[in-house]
Amino acid sequence: MLKQLSHRIKMNMTLSIKKVFEQYMASIGWDEKQYDVVKFMEQWRHYLYNEATWFAELDDQTKMNPQFHEQLAVRINEIIDQLVNEPPTDEQIAEINRLTERLGIDDFPYGCKLEAKYHIERLQQELKKKKS
Template identity: 45%
Template sequence: MFKDLSPNLKSSITRSITQTFEQYMSSIEWSEDKYSIDDFIASWREYITTKALWYSKIPDDMKVNPIFHEDLAQRINEVIARVLGEPPSEGQIAAIQIMQEQLNTHLEYNCKAEAVYVETLLKNHLGL
């Protein structure tokens, strides 16, 4: 059913998953111990029902269809895997390394989105 949506609608859904996942992970400081798929889904559900303009464009009968929910769960898993699998850029690595040397820290990051979080954290500590 997800595949039957317009390309713009699928793109909007994907963006909302990506943004909400990255915001959720930042809120838990990218801690695997604090991660809960249920908490993330609750955050995403709140976002789509209160802020997402695309949500009202999905027919109500589709919203309650179990097949649509399965398709959506699969898309969520794909997006999360893509976010977690995208490596940090060379620029991010270099900038983080310089700041960590200045602050004598050793924060770890495994993907581009987590590197954005770490870079922001370090900049805040340096007052940049």
């Protein structure tokens, strides 16, 4: 069913999955112990029905089709798997090292590109506060 969707809708779907996952993980501070699939799916459903313009464009028959939602769930898992397995860039690693050194923070673990992005933004905010 997903294969029948337009390229634009499939791209927007992928971007939506990434956006919601990134927002959810930021909301729990990228603490894997706090990850709750039920809470993530609640956030996903809220986004899907209230913010995803691509979903609003689908016909009601597609939206109600269990096969569509099964395939969408598989796609969500694939995207999340890709996201958590995408290594941080060399630039991100260097930036985290620079920021932790300036802040006097010991090394801390980060496993993927999105998590590194989260920590860079967090550490930059921390540095701004420290300078104020």
